[in-house]
Amino acid sequence: xxxxxxxxxxxxxxxxxxxxxxxxxxxxxxxxxxxxxxxxxxxxxxxxxxxxxxxxxxxxxxxxxxxxxxxxxxxxxxxxxxxxxxxxxxxxxxxxxxxxxxxxxxxxxxxxxxxxxxxxxxxxxxxxxxxxxxxxxxxxxxxxxxxxxxxxxxxxxxxxxxxxxxxxxxxxxxxxxxxxxxxxxxxxxxxxxxxxxxxxxxxxxxxxxxxxxxxxxxxxxxxxxxxxxxxxxxxxxxxxxxxxxxxxxxxxxxxxxxxxxxxxxxxxxxxxxx
Numbered sequence: 001x002x003x004x005x006x007x008x009x010x011x012x013x014x015x016x017x018x019x020x021x022x023x024x025x026x027x028x029x030x031x032x033x034x035x036x037x038x039x040x041x042x043x044x045x046x047x048x049x050x051x052x053x054x055x056x057x058x059x060x061x062x063x064x065x066x067x068x069x070x071x072x073x074x075x076x077x078x079x080x081x082x083x084x085x086x087x088x089x090x091x092x093x094x095x096x097x098x099x100x101x102x103x104x105x106x107x108x109x110x111x112x113x114x115x116x117x118x119x120x121x122x123x124x125x126x127x128x129x130x131x132x133x134x135x136x137x138x139x140x141x142x143x144x145x146x147x148x149x150x151x152x153x154x155x156x157x158x159x160x161x162x163x164x165x166x167x168x169x170x171x172x173x174x175x176x177x178x179x180x181x182x183x184x185x186x187x188x189x190x191x192x193x194x195x196x197x198x199x200x201x202x203x204x205x206x207x208x209x210x211x212x213x214x215x216x217x218x219x220x221x222x223x224x225x226x227x228x229x230x231x232x233x234x235x236x237x238x239x240x241x242x243x244x245x246x247x248x249x250x251x252x253x254x255x256x257x258x259x260x261x262x263x264x265x266x267x268x269x270x271x272x273x274x
Contacts, residue, residue, distance in 0.1 A: 020044075020051045025061055031070065034137045034167070036071045038062055042129040050084060052091045054129050059099050066135055075135040076115045078166045078171040082122035082130035089119070097159040113143035117160035118174030120233045134171070140164045144220055152215045154178040162216045170222050174233075175212045177205030195247055196257050202239045206246040214254065224258040 023042045030037040042058040073109045083092050089102050096117075104112045113138070122130055122246045142165040146153050156162060156173070163172050186208040189198045191208045228252045234243060 008213060012172075019123050020053055021046060023050070023057055024269045027061060027065055029065055029128045031069050036066060036069050036075070036135040037059065038065055038131075038133050038135070040131045042131075044127045049125055050127055050129055052088065052095045053177065055081075055092055055095045056099055058129060058131050062131065062133060071135045071137070074112070075137060075139045076133050077136055077140050077166045079115050079117045079160070080132040080133045081117060081119045082128075083119065084122055093119075093158045100159045113140035113164060114145060114160045115140070115259065116162065116164045116171045116173040117158065118231070118233075120174065133190045136166045138166055141166050144216060144222065149183060150164075152183050153219070154180050154183060154212055165220060169228070170217065170220055171211060172216060175216075178212065179208065180212070193250075196253070198249075200239035200242055202242045203246045206243050207250055210247065210250045223256065224254065225251075 021044070022047050023141045025043075027039045028039045040058050040062055042050065042054045044054075055079075066072055066075065081092075081096070083089065088198060101112060115241045122128055122169060140161075143161045144163040146154055147155050149155055153162060154175070162174055163170050165171075176235075178184065179186050179190075186204045187201065189196070189204055190211060192211055197206075198204055210224070217224055217226075232243060
């Protein structure tokens with residue numbers, strides 16, 4: 001891992017505002033011949049809330065580290081972004097969008113796939129920004145990017161894909177309990193759970209999140225029972241018991257695809273690749 005820091009200079013009230021002080025950046029890299037896993041923490045040197053411009057600084061560092069290891073931003077298949085305050089999500093998202101727009105303008109490729117992305121609040125510190133990214137030599141082989149309102153999956157409100165596929169592994173964007181047609185948080189039992197008897201807002205949102213995940217996986221010829229891992233972000237510790245209870249209920253009502261269905265899905269996937 002490596003770190004870098006620099007000091008800032010102050011200006012008098014008669015001068016125009018200066019740029020934010022250079023951030024303190026720490027990176028960690030894990031690499032194989034085909035894969036590179038990078039984590040980066042970007043902090044303010046003066047213990048003040050970090051400006052959105054630090055996101056660009058962080059991604060520029062990531063781009064440099066990837067280049068050192070023989071990769072590029074085009075090889076990135078998934079990004080996890082922790083921001084200090086979700087109230088500033090729109091500003092951070094606009095910066096993120098601009099960065100990837102500039103990246104696509106640098107390449108000669110006609111089809112550029114955006115990495116899938118999860119974005120959550122970093123509760124431990126209001127002065128830090130944390131990014132994690134996965135890059136593969138083969139890059140993104142398939143991508144699902146739904147931008148319009150539909151009845152089956154929430155639209156992508158940022159420059160990221162709902163799912164990306166690389167080396168046979170599907171990586172999904174973060175999902176919350178949004179109702180696809182209205183793009184609003186569910187406030188009553190989802191229609192697919194009416195026979196279950198869910199009674200809490202946490203249960204409603206957990207169930208709807210799993211419905212959304214399952215819909216995206218079905219579209220890319222996969223199934224949630226094939227999941228390797230499931231990351232859960234929650235606000236209150238008191239919610240955890242209800243979340244796990246709802247997850248267990250959801251999986252108990254969603255069986256694995258039958259053998260014939262799996263064969264058909266594999267055949268459809270092979271035809272798409274051909």
